[in-house]
Amino acid sequence: MANATQIIAEKGKQEVFIIREFDAKRELVFKAHADPDLLGQWIGPDNRIVKIDHYDSRTGGSYRYFVCNQMGKPVAAFNGVIHEVTFPERIMQTFEFEGLPERGHVSLDTMLFETLPGERTKLPIHAVYRSLSDRDGMMQSGVEKGVNEGYAKLDSLLKKME
């Protein structure tokens, strides 16, 4: 039975929790998030190719990446700044989808890499939004499909890394 993703968006709150377990040590799960070459191999939905523009994975760094169609043409871009990278425990960064009519719909995302028994890892992501409507807009954008398909690719990548 595959590890299921929990997505919790409580009514009236400007935040989301995304919780997933992985059958790999947290150092590996962390590395697959913090190493741009690895990140580009799994993040995003199945029918898309991710091209990392830059991912300076350190406290005080920044990132930008493009989500492209099968022809390699960018269909979306995301960027943010990296508030904290503490190996192998925590990454905190801002996150913005560039395709909206106006800029500024930014979230502050915290990923915790927690050790579970049996060399497994729990990864709760907490995202807080500037408004309830920003949060709801993100939830309606198909985030669930992208997250689930991305994590399935991450499962395969982690097996290869071990």
Place this chain on the structure above:
Amino acid sequence: MANATQIIAEKGKQEVFIIREFDAKRELVFKAHADPDLLGQWIGPDNRIVKIDHYDSRTGGSYRYFVCNQMGKPVAAFNGVIHEVTFPERIMQTFEFEGLPERGHVSLDTMLFETLPGERTKLPIHAVYRSLSDRDGMMQSGVEKGVNEGYAKLDSLLKKME
């Protein structure tokens, strides 16, 4: 009559609004926030000296500064990353007080510089916190005194800049 600061922290919401008007053009008010030499002259309460460690005021930049006593000894430190700097409209950045028992109590702050008639400026700051308790902790830390005393110094600095 001096411009009064409004601080709005609605019950149960993980956000704060701080709204202040200034008798100066928004380009000047913006500059007093984005230029580290100017920022260090007004930010913080009356009985403190601010020393800027670095303030790389650009999209993708980062900052850190120390609040020191009259002897120049640091009593507090703050840091963050800068998601967006759009002159003379908007600054978005993360904000963390380093003196807490654990790291990670970070807010995402948005400052809007809005033109008012008569070459005046309205500056609404919106801060969103990772939790209600983070928000309430910040509110109980004496933020109101620091903000009011800092803005009084900023009023004087803006007069000199004009």
